[in-house]
Amino acid sequence: MKAIQIDDQKLSWADTEAPKPGPGEVAIRVRATAINRADLAQRAGVYPPPPGASEILGLECAGEIQQVGEGVTEWKIGDPVCALLSGGGYAETVVCPAGHLLPKPENLSFEQAAALPEVFATAWLNIFQEAALQPNESVLLHAGASGVGTAAIQLCRYFGNPCFVTVGGQQKLDYCVELGADAGFDRHSNSTVDQNQGSFASAVKEWRNGKGVDVILDPVGGNYLAGNMSCMAVNARLVLIGLMGGANADISLGLLMVKRFKLIGSTLRSRTDQQKTQLIQSLRENVWPLFDSDELKPIIETTMQITEAEQGFALVESNQTIGKVILTIP
């Protein structure tokens, strides 16, 4: 089969050995995959795959089942599916545990379905499970126009939770509000304040009439911590899912104590197969039917061919995208 190979950070579509499914696994003929920030970090050599995972990039895909391993009874050859992967999606064939599959929503193409697993799994896991969002609680989403952000906005809108986004640029802000965000803040809007130093906090407090926000989904980290803490309500939960703004920060332990907030670190890829199977099951029950009823939709910036992966990576790195960049496999 062909797969993306990395040589000195250059991506090429070249021949390699196809994986075979073991017991409890399936092989998928990949029709489309998507670019995630983790792929960029893996290419740069700073985010190796977890032990046992494929060395090939690609954390999600959509396609048809090509082969089923021993003991797999729920799926059969030819079923259209999408999957959450530990790696290996940038290839003609990928193998994953059967428990990490979701049916491709019938009204969506393979390209559209490939935009769903990673971002909806991340948003669902971290906002609804880790932070245990309650009815009517408010949410702050950083990088609101990102893949994860646009999934999270839609989930908050559907479940009736008011949400505030931070984004880079008015066009992204307008898009997020149209998608369902209640309000937002353009992190590029105030050039006199360092754009990453938490200048969003006063806008969030104003939005909440001084009360503070209940749940924050934060892929930025370091230089947003002080701002996050200042605009959190008592008993709030801050779920840290990325470090785009740095891995270190000073923390006011007094404020943490007084606000009785929980700081939760969360990664999806390194969870066990069993934990991922449980998450996928929960997604299938609570979220997947909402694609059939058009309550939720994939948000896609653009679709390219897998051979154009380099350009796709550069586009994602430019921070100019809204939603996902999809790669199709012929």
Ligand SMILES: NC(=O)c1ccc[n+]([C@@H]2O[C@H](COP(=O)([O-])OP(=O)(O)OC[C@H]3O[C@@H](n4cnc5c(N)ncnc54)[C@H](OP(=O)(O)O)[C@@H]3O)[C@@H](O)[C@H]2O)c1
């Ligand atoms: N922990 C997990 O399990 C997990 C799983 C999936 C994703 N993630 C993380 O979630 C984040 C979003 O992923 P994605 O694939 O949805 O990303 P994406 O679509 O590529 O969007 C990322 C956006 O983040 C914003 N950004 C970039 N650098 C920033 C900075 N220094 N400060 C503030 N904002 C910045 C940019 O938007 P603006 O310019 O509009 O702000 C950029 O477009 C990434 O950090 C990713 O690693 C974590």
